[in-house]
Amino acid sequence: MKDCAVLFDVTKCVGCGSCTVACKMWNGLPYEENAHGYDAKLDDKTWTVVEYHDVKKGKEDVLRFAKHQCMHCLEPSCVAVCFAKAITVSDEGAVVYDAKKCVGCRYCMIGCPYSVPKYEWDKVFPSVMKCRLCAEKLAKNESPACTSVCPSGALTFGTRDDLLDEAWARIKADSGYIQKVYGETEGGGTRWLYISDVPFKDLGLPEDIPTKSIPSTIHDYTKWKPGIFVGAAAVFGALGLYTKRRVKIENEQRQGEGGKEDV
Amino acid sequence: MFDYNLRINKKACFRMTLTRWILLGLTGFGLLIMLYRLLHGLGAVTNLSDEWPWGFWIYCDLILSALGACGFAVGILGHVLHIPEFKPLGRRALLMSFFCYVLVFLVLFIEIGRWDNFYWFFISFAWTSPLYEVAICITLYIILQFLELVEVWGDRYKRWVKVIVGFFMPVIVLLACILPFGQEAAYGAIYLAMPAKLNPIWYSQYLPWACLITSFSGGLCFVALEYRLVNRHYCKNSDDQVVIKALRIAGGVIIAYLVIKLIDLSVRGVWGEVFSGQTEGNMFLLETIVGFIIPAIIVFTPYVKRPVFQMIAAACGVAGILLNRFNFIFTGMADYAGVSYTPKWTEIWIVIGLASLMILCYLFALENLPIVSGKGERHGEVVSRPAIGMIRPDKGKRG
Incomplete structure (x- = not known):
């Protein structure tokens, strides 16, 4: 399937953390405490987290859960800034990393607007670690590990165009939603799309990312x-x-x- | 025209003084830590983290490259515009620039995480990455500078080498004057990738060009500083006019930079940030006043005729580079990172060790190659005023 994407509906997430477990199992990563909860934090062994956020919805105090992982940008900054072409975009749209080519400059870590790539600091020859949208599963027409296990329907896998229509249909049908699909235009658009009933910045999603993609910003200089x-x-x-x-x-x-x- | 100082004996010599033994000790210590870093990885010797993937080493790369622009600045003034005062400075600037860039290369080598893969970037052709542009330009530039130094070496030791390399010199010099436009601007372009991270005081579409022009002025200030310091020990008399001219041109470039920055800040409307009283704004004011406004004032007033003020202006110009790069690598990014970063002692000592090695190599080349020239100096003439750490050519031992 071309043009893969995932829609994450914050209102439907129950914070169970199944997606983080599925991610670790499929990718053979060791279990750690920080995969879901208030202190959840991405690192080299945790490629996706479910963060707990106490937020204000109007006057009400509510608890919301936000899944974070690589956003798989349409025009990824990491691919453009990579020193050694170690990061590429697959046919399905997943942003994947090849450790064999990596020189270890860590420009992808600092160049990523969401600071997603993490580093194996304790290794002699470290690799950059991040979500790969289960690229090998996508190539076999399967859905990523995390979306296939979600019990509450918060994660929907499909093509980006379909999911954008779906997202706007949900927003129009329910006035509780914020009138925005996060990821539609951020940095030129991402393959992970978020809809929510509380402000995105309260969920740890940066709102100051320009709509112009970083590769084209750099190209304005390089040209x-x-x-x-x-x-x-x-x-x-x-x-x-x-x-x-x-x-x-x-x-x-x-x-x-x-x-x-x-x- | 001018003569290069050459001693009569043609054998290379290098007399060890106490300072040089200390530098050698530091080199050994630094190389040991470097070996430890190569065998045990980044986590063992650095305080770098996922929040601060880049730290002290990248800072060293940026400032050394900016100061290494002295070769390119003097090259353009002396060998493209043929301003007579800058011709005798050419080889001195070349030598400093060469060792700055070699040090950049060494620091980059320890900075990258997978040093076993370092050759990969030569064949990756990742033209979209500003860092790639930096690496490839620096590599080519070091090769060009090495060829220029071979010509200088041939000038003293093997005339036929000088003749052969000299034949290609016009092309080499021209290329060496163009290539730095690549790396100096690309250093700023690296930070174009952080629109949501870098403070708006520094983040701008003009950051690459600001880096390019400040490296030009900083390089000239560095040359002025070197001219005074080296002449104190290696040359009887120095020419005030050379320093004044270098500083005046640097001052002109600084004013051009200040005008561009002024317009840029006004157009983007971030004066509020500058005068907000926050750390970022204050650091920007410090950088601008100390590093750019003070030298610009000194060089365009009669104070510039006094050696003390020449030294102050040149030192401020160099400090401006150090502060400016510090600000957009650390100050401007600190707010986003959220946690603090202090380099570990091993990070600093590796650089001190490698820098000591470069200083020793620099002194060796300075004393054995025809680099320094002075009016009235003749081949083999004894130079007065030796000082600690510097060789007295008349007493230099052979071997």
Whole structure:
């Protein structure tokens, strides 16, 4: 299936953490305490977490759960900034990492607007670790491990266009939702889409990410470079010849006037 | 024109002084920690974390590259624009720039997590990444600078080498004046990828170009500083006009930078952030006043004629680079990271060790290659005023 995506409906999540367990089992990651709860935190052994958030909904205090993992951007920053082309986008749209090519510059970690890639700091030859949207399952037309186990229907797997229609249909049908699909335009759009009844920033989703994708922001700079190199070569070459000749003529004039200085 | 100081004996010599023994000790210590880092990984020797994937080492890379721009700045002024005052500075700037960049390369090597894979980037051709642009430009630039140094070496030891390399020199010099446009700007472009992380005072579409021009002015200030310090020990007389001219040009570039920054801050409307009294705003004001406004004021007033003020202006110009890079690597990112980062002692000592090695190599080259020139100096003439850590050429031992 091309153009894979996942819709996460915050209002339906019950915070059970099944998705985090499924993720660890499929990817062979060791169990750790931080996969779900108030202190849940992504790390090299935990590629998805369910965070608990006490938030205000209007005047009401409510408990909400937010699943975090790689957002699988349509135009991923990590792919563009990678030093060694170790991160690529699969045919299905999953952003996958190849440790064999990785040089370990960690630019993907700092360049990711969601700070998703994590590092194996304690290893001699560390790898970058992050959700791969179960790329090998997608290639076999299966859904990712986390979406297949969700008991409450909070996670829906499908194509991005279908899921965007679905998300807006749900938002229109229920006035409780925030009038926004998070991930529709963030950084040029992501494959993980969020809809919620509480503000996204209270769920740990950064709201200041520009709609213009980071690769195109960088390209706005890079596109000048060939011109600058060629232009500088031409200008410097010409200037160099001109100023050299001018210095020579000045010296000749000085010599003509009786000066003894040589070049 | 000018002569390079050459001693009569043609054998390389390097007299060890107390300072140099200390530098050698530091080198050994640094290399030991470096070995430990290569065998035990990043976690063992650094305080880097998922919140701060980049730290002290990246900072060292950025400031050394910016100061290493001295070679490129003097190259453009001396060998493209043929301004006579800058010709004698060419080799001195080249030497400093070369060792700065070699140090950048060494620090990058220990900085990357998978050093066993380091060769991969030569063949990856990841042109979309500014960091790749930095790496490839630096690699090519070091090769060009090495060829330039081979010519300098041939000048003294093997004339035929000088003749052969000299034949290609115009092309090498031209390329060496163009390539730094790649890496110096790309260092700023690296941070274009953090629109939601870097503080808006520094985050701007113009960050790469700001880095490019400040590296030019910082490089010139660095050369002015080097000219005074090295001449004190290796040359009888120094030419005030050279320093003044270098500083004036640096001042002009600084004013251009300040105008661009002023317009940029106004257009994006972040003056509120600058004067908010927060750490970020205060650090920006410190950077701008100390590193850019003070040197600009000194160089365009009569104070510039006094050596003390020349030194102050040059030191401030260099400090401006150190502060500016510090601010957008640490100060501007701290708010997003949420936790604090202090480099571990091993992180710092590896760099001190490698830097000591570079200083020793630099001094060796300075004393054995025709680098320093001075008016009235003749080949083999004895240089006065030796000082601690510096060699007295008339008493230098052979071997």
